[in-house]
Amino acid sequence: SDLNLLLAATYVEDSIDGRHSDFKVSERHLKLYRLYQNRWGQAALYVFFFMHLCLAVFESPAVEGLEMSYWVTMLMETGILIFYMFRVTHISIFTPLTRFWSDTKNILIVILITITFLDMVIYIGLTESGIYSVRWSRALRPLFAVNFPELRQIRRSFRNLRRTLSDVVNVLFLFFFSLAIFALMAYKLFGGRGLTWVDGRPYFESYWDSIFDLYVLVTTANNPDVMMPAFDLSTYYVIFFVVFLGICFFIYMNIILAVIYNNYRKHLKNEVRKSVFSKRQQLSKAFEILAINIAGKKVVTRTRFVQLMKFLDSKKNPALINVFWIVLDSDGSDYLEKVEFLKVADLLNVEVSEVVDRTTLIGHFFPTLYYSKPSKLLCTIVKNRFFGIFFDVLTLINAVVIGIADNDDTWDDAAEWVFLCLFMLEILLKLYVLGFRRFFKKIWNVFDFVVIGAAFIMGLLEAVVADEQESRLSLDVLLVLRVLRLVKIIGSVNRFKVIVHTISKILPSLLTYGAVMLVFYYIFAIVGMEAFQGLVRFSGYDAGSELYCGNDRLRDSDFWRNHYCNNNFNDIVHAFIVLFELTVVNHIFTAFVLEVFILEYTASCQGFLETQMDKKIQEMGLSFRKSRPRAM
Amino acid sequence: SDLNLLLAATYVEDSIDGRHSDFKVSERHLKLYRLYQNRWGQAALYVFFFMHLCLAVFESPAVEGLEMSYWVTMLMETGILIFYMFRVTHISIFTPLTRFWSDTKNILIVILITITFLDMVIYIGLTESGIYSVRWSRALRPLFAVNFPELRQIRRSFRNLRRTLSDVVNVLFLFFFSLAIFALMAYKLFGGRGLTWVDGRPYFESYWDSIFDLYVLVTTANNPDVMMPAFDLSTYYVIFFVVFLGICFFIYMNIILAVIYNNYRKHLKNEVRKSVFSKRQQLSKAFEILAINIAGKKVVTRTRFVQLMKFLDSKKNPALINVFWIVLDSDGSDYLEKVEFLKVADLLNVEVSEVVDRTTLIGHFFPTLYYSKPSKLLCTIVKNRFFGIFFDVLTLINAVVIGIADNDDTWDDAAEWVFLCLFMLEILLKLYVLGFRRFFKKIWNVFDFVVIGAAFIMGLLEAVVADEQESRLSLDVLLVLRVLRLVKIIGSVNRFKVIVHTISKILPSLLTYGAVMLVFYYIFAIVGMEAFQGLVRFSGYDAGSELYCGNDRLRDSDFWRNHYCNNNFNDIVHAFIVLFELTVVNHIFTAFVLEVFILEYTASCQGFLETQMDKKIQEMGLSFRKSRPRAM
Numbered sequence A, B: 001s002d003l004n005l006l007l008a009a010t011y012v013e014d015s016i017d018g019r020h021s022d023f024k025v026s027e028r029h030l031k032l033y034r035l036y037q038n039r040w041g042q043a044a045l046y047v048f049f050f051m052h053l054c055l056a057v058f059e060s061p062a063v064e065g066l067e068m069s070y071w072v073t074m075l076m077e078t079g080i081l082i083f084y085m086f087r088v089t090h091i092s093i094f095t096p097l098t099r100f101w102s103d104t105k106n107i108l109i110v111i112l113i114t115i116t117f118l119d120m121v122i123y124i125g126l127t128e129s130g131i132y133s134v135r136w137s138r139a140l141r142p143l144f145a146v147n148f149p150e151l152r153q154i155r156r157s158f159r160n161l162r163r164t165l166s167d168v169v170n171v172l173f174l175f176f177f178s179l180a181i182f183a184l185m186a187y188k189l190f191g192g193r194g195l196t197w198v199d200g201r202p203y204f205e206s207y208w209d210s211i212f213d214l215y216v217l218v219t220t221a222n223n224p225d226v227m228m229p230a231f232d233l234s235t236y237y238v239i240f241f242v243v244f245l246g247i248c249f250f251i252y253m254n255i256i257l258a259v260i261y262n263n264y265r266k267h268l269k270n271e272v273r274k275s276v277f278s279k280r281q282q283l284s285k286a287f288e289i290l291a292i293n294i295a296g297k298k299v300v301t302r303t304r305f306v307q308l309m310k311f312l313d314s315k316k317n318p319a320l321i322n323v324f325w326i327v328l329d330s331d332g333s334d335y336l337e338k339v340e341f342l343k344v345a346d347l348l349n350v351e352v353s354e355v356v357d358r359t360t361l362i363g364h365f366f367p368t369l370y371y372s373k374p375s376k377l378l379c380t381i382v383k384n385r386f387f388g389i390f391f392d393v394l395t396l397i398n399a400v401v402i403g404i405a406d407n408d409d410t411w412d413d414a415a416e417w418v419f420l421c422l423f424m425l426e427i428l429l430k431l432y433v434l435g436f437r438r439f440f441k442k443i444w445n446v447f448d449f450v451v452i453g454a455a456f457i458m459g460l461l462e463a464v465v466a467d468e469q470e471s472r473l474s475l476d477v478l479l480v481l482r483v484l485r486l487v488k489i490i491g492s493v494n495r496f497k498v499i500v501h502t503i504s505k506i507l508p509s510l511l512t513y514g515a516v517m518l519v520f521y522y523i524f525a526i527v528g529m530e531a532f533q534g535l536v537r538f539s540g541y542d543a544g545s546e547l548y549c550g551n552d553r554l555r556d557s558d559f560w561r562n563h564y565c566n567n568n569f570n571d572i573v574h575a576f577i578v579l580f581e582l583t584v585v586n587h588i589f590t591a592f593v594l595e596v597f598i599l600e601y602t603a604s605c606q607g608f609l610e611t612q613m614d615k616k617i618q619e620m621g622l623s624f625r626k627s628r629p630r631a632m
């Protein structure tokens, strides 16, 4: 029975967290499985994985001033790989053997570890023999993320993206076919006419140039420059560009977006359906284990349910367990039938926190002071809405002061201290009136506390340390902190609250999407670094600095003329920046963000169970506070 | 009873065309109403409206070489306004008087006509007295489109757009608030540091410059140039731009798109619901008029239904009317109950054309020739799929020849004639085998016929006229026709057919949207012309041409350096081109196109009635060909 409870609890937990249960059924293996799912072990994996990615900062070509000998980075990487091996071995112990080796993810992790070790050995051998060698396995590092079960969200987004792209490929074909036709037309119409770009370069000189220039026009980067020489020759030629943009920009780009949106939604629906199905399966298993036969019907008794709840969280409030029971036992039979039990995972996903203390710490320890007349008057003042308006206006005045003060002025330093002290006073008053818990419950207060507190501490430090030692970095940070105070106003304007709430709802999905982008960025960055490092160098543009970014082939290029030398692949940071710039220009990626938005924006966030819970809590007159359910 | 039939038929027609029925019920007024709805009268309005807009080409500031005296254009405008008055008077006769004057649209048309006449009189008076004067009522011209009932599609799109924008305004506020905060930060961080843009202009010198430069970054037009000076100073500053783009580009732009999409869909649903309701109302009225009481139930008899059909289209095939009857009378009672009758509008919207002739003209007049053995062999060859593939390959070879031939070469002229003759042969063979009707039924054949035929005729003309007189324009058109041949290949590739079909479905909605854009363009263009005409002049960039676009204030400007002089408001054509360029840079408009796409793409196009029709037609062994229903 102890094993049964353990097994049932594991199924319920897996169903809550959306995991596949894949373990040998024995007490030892189950405990190992639960140990693997422990939050600290997972956090350690995140940290090690993050460190693994960060190694690129220190490996040659390293970020300036941070280069380490390859012995050091390889020692660190070995440690990380050993941790990976430890995790995989852990998985292999509690998973049935055939299941372990039939899972491509596990096989891929083993292969990735082997390949990385092999590459390290080859690199050491070649480098020590004086032969130039490339650590090519570095590009494979992000793939660990896609294969470890802990990061299955990224894997899922990845899969969705891949499927959607395979649907969109026909439209892309047609797009490039049309582009080719238009390029041929432009090449024959405008090429060989002696027309030139502003910089003197021949206009639509070759077919490939034509394709490239028209593609760039679709990204709108060379609009309207690309049409000016033809326009100057004859206004009729503008028709060509209007038709081209009409078809290739407006029509195709939108068709592509529409196809992406529709298919993404379709695939996502499938994923959700599958995950709901597996959830139900796991809860069914748990039910079969816990249920007993009463009057020919399988049901879970109250005792068993309380045991399960206590097992899942030994510190759970009995009153809350009671609420759960009443919500679940919707027919009031005092037993949970299967259909009722299946709702337990959704119910536990609703985070419920108990509101125990309504009195502040000061009110608790110094009641005579806190409940005295002047103190009560202070509370009324602070809770009045004009108190908030006063400090919002003060924030705006602060902004104006920041805007009009010159860098050479000194009067604004004094003003800054006045503002800072007033804002600190605001925070202290609010803390006094609301108490710690209620103050920090509001995200805007936390923001305020951090921004003002950090500025206060940095300001004090600056005042203590001699003025001459002020570093530019600390001044910049201080400035950013000052301007960030303005953001607080968003929290005070009612019409902005809905939007901010929407954004905060969307953020988790966006972060997953960002992680997928990171995988791509990292692979491209490593490949780019190995291929292009050192080809383009930045050393300033003043007299005496290297000409043409240190590469004579860039003589007379737009790249040099536009001062783009810092857009290079000389280290991982620069490579990431270049990739980011390219992403912004090619809006295709925006499409994916867009869908996430539309999906989340459309989806209603208030579930059925939550509402029911609210009702029951109200009915019972209990004082639980309901938080938003955890994001998937 | 004759009046009854007329009235019922009018209701049914209005319901098919989505009009509001608004007339006095008498034979005279009904006939006037139907006369107003006559297609020729509506076409005349379109033509006059188009001419009205086109007047801007000839009015000062006119397109070069097309300027007319204002007496001429005003005479034309007077004619157009008289036509408008004639139409409004027509409406006022058949509409109940109180209804006529309670409709803002009618009042607005009357006001617009009055204002325009007034403006003309004032203009003549002032100009003849030698005072400079502006024809400001010209900017109001597109508003006629929004108010005449014939152009209600545009009015509807307009209303949707307006409602959606009012929903999005909060997000826009937040966007500009964030932009203002970031601009303040950038101004304080980067301004006054002595940094410069590539062209030497000070970097983030003033607050307004900062706002402008960051706004341009959101349109991606100055990416990555805007971050290079800060990037060169310190890599840390890139964080600022990444955060800015992350919030203002990725997040806000997408929130805006999502809000637009959702609200547009919501408003459109309401519109559709309303129009369905009014349709049902009109059909109900028609039913009440036509129905008789049989066994206590109101029904329409077969005789009455045939009368109605004959009244609506006297040339309608009796067999087809029979099909309609069978489809509508779904319970086989030989009477139409109300619920059955209400489907008549949707049914009539399904365009059914009869396939009468399966023999070609040649086969009809020369059967011995057409059905002889060699002729039959020819038919088999032409219908073989390798026939199509052969000509597709030939098209590709043609493309390669166009691509590699130099302008100075002469061999490609000969090759061109060979290709042209071969393609003509293809068209003639297809015509022979398929006959005229079947050949021109396929849109790709029409395209082919036009492109090849026009090239053939122009080639012949060119050969007849002396070579020296070849104009550049005719050569350009010939070249475009040559390259357009390639487009035919899209029709041959199966994977492209779905996409092309989707686009063709979407096109009508897009045209409405384009008309709305035109309204905005026209107003802005007229205002821009009156404000900015002559300020910027284009006269080339060679030695001897005017410096700084003829405006000394453009000395040292990017505008002059980028050769943008032709981007001016000197006439309506130039003004439209400038507005188009700005539209492409500001992607906001793309959002609206996107929704149309998603909506149309998502919507299924196969209605219930259509399928039922197919079934019945098949059951009856009849030979009707079903076309797509008319687009809304």
Ligand code: NA
Residues within 6 Å of the ligand: A219, A220, A221, B219, B220, B221
């Ligand atoms: Na752009």
